[in-house]
Amino acid sequence: MSKILIIEDEEAIADLERDYLELSGFSVDIEYDGEKGLETALTKDYDLFILDLMLPGIDGFEICRRIRDQKNTPIIMVSAKKDDIDKIRGLGFGADDYMTKPFSPSELVARVKAHLAQYERLIASRGPKNHVIEIRGLKIDTTARRVWVNGVETQFTTKEFDLLTFLAENPNHVFSKDELFRKIWNMETIGDIATVTVHIKKIREKIEFDTAKPQYIETIWGVGYRFRV
Ligand code: CA
Numbered sequence: 001m002s003k004i005l006i007i008e009d010e011e012a013i014a015d016l017e018r019d020y021l022e023l024s025g026f027s028v029d030i031e032y033d034g035e036k037g038l039e040t041a042l043t044k045d046y047d048l049f050i051l052d053l054m055l056p057g058i059d060g061f062e063i064c065r066r067i068r069d070q071k072n073t074p075i076i077m078v079s080a081k082k083d084d085i086d087k088i089r090g091l092g093f094g095a096d097d098y099m100t101k102p103f104s105p106s107e108l109v110a111r112v113k114a115h116l117a118q119y120e121r122l123i124a125s126r127g128p129k130n131h132v133i134e135i136r137g138l139k140i141d142t143t144a145r146r147v148w149v150n151g152v153e154t155q156f157t158t159k160e161f162d163l164l165t166f167l168a169e170n171p172n173h174v175f176s177k178d179e180l181f182r183k184i185w186n187m188e189t190i191g192d193i194a195t196v197t198v199h200i201k202k203i204r205e206k207i208e209f210d211t212a213k214p215q216y217i218e219t220i221w222g223v224g225y226r227f228r229v
Helices: 011-023 034-043 060-070 082-091 105-126 158-169 177-185 194-207
Strands: 003-007 027-031 048-052 075-079 097-100 132-135 138-141 146-149 152-154 174-176 217-220 224-227
Touching: 003 011, 003 034, 011 027, 011 105, 027 034, 034 060, 048 060, 048 105, 060 075, 075 082, 075 105, 082 097, 097 105, 132 158, 138 158, 146 194, 158 177, 158 194, 158 224, 174 177, 177 194, 177 224, 194 217
Parallel strands: 003 027, 003 048, 048 075, 075 097
Antiparallel strands: 132 138, 138 146, 146 152, 174 224, 217 224
C-alpha cells in the first residue's frame, strides 16, 4: 500500500484529501504545520507528498527544497493562489506537479496515481544496484566483478578477485593462510597454502603503491593477513 503524507494547515482540506485518498486504497498521514511536516517527511518513508505552499512555521518552498536535498519522492504542491503556482513553476522548485485550490478531490487522486505509477517505472528502470566496496583508492564492484585502483580499472584472475573481495569485506579481521585457503579454494582439508602467499603477492602488485609497505593487505607475522581500512 502506497503511503502519502499531506502537509496542510487547513484541516478541512487536509481531511477531505485524506478521505478520498484512503477510499482509493492509500495510507495517509497528515501534518498541520511546516516544522512537523518537514521533520516527518525527512524521517519517515513515504511514496508521495502533498504539500501546501503557505504554512505556519516553515513554508512549502523551503520544505520542498529540503525534501529534494535528500529524496526523489514525488511532490505535488498545492496553493490557493494561482500566481504563486505560476511563480514556483517558473523557479523550478523540484515539485513534480502543482495544483491550484480549490480542486476536485478526484482530480487529486488521479494525479497521485499518475505520479506514483511514473515513479515506480523510474525506480524499476534503474534496476538493482551493484554492491560496491570503496576503500581509499580501491573500488571493488562485487556484482560486476570489476576493480579500479586509483580510478584505473585493473584485471584480476578469478581467485585473486575472490581473495581480495573476501578480505575487503571482512576488514580488521586477521585470517590465517589456512583459513583463506579453505574459504577461497573451497577445500575441506589443508592444501597447498603457499598458493595463498602467491596470490596475495600478485594482488599487492596490483593494488599497493609500495608492496614493501602495504596499505591495504597487511601481513601479521606468524598469523596471516588483515585488510586495513
Ligand atoms: Ca495553507
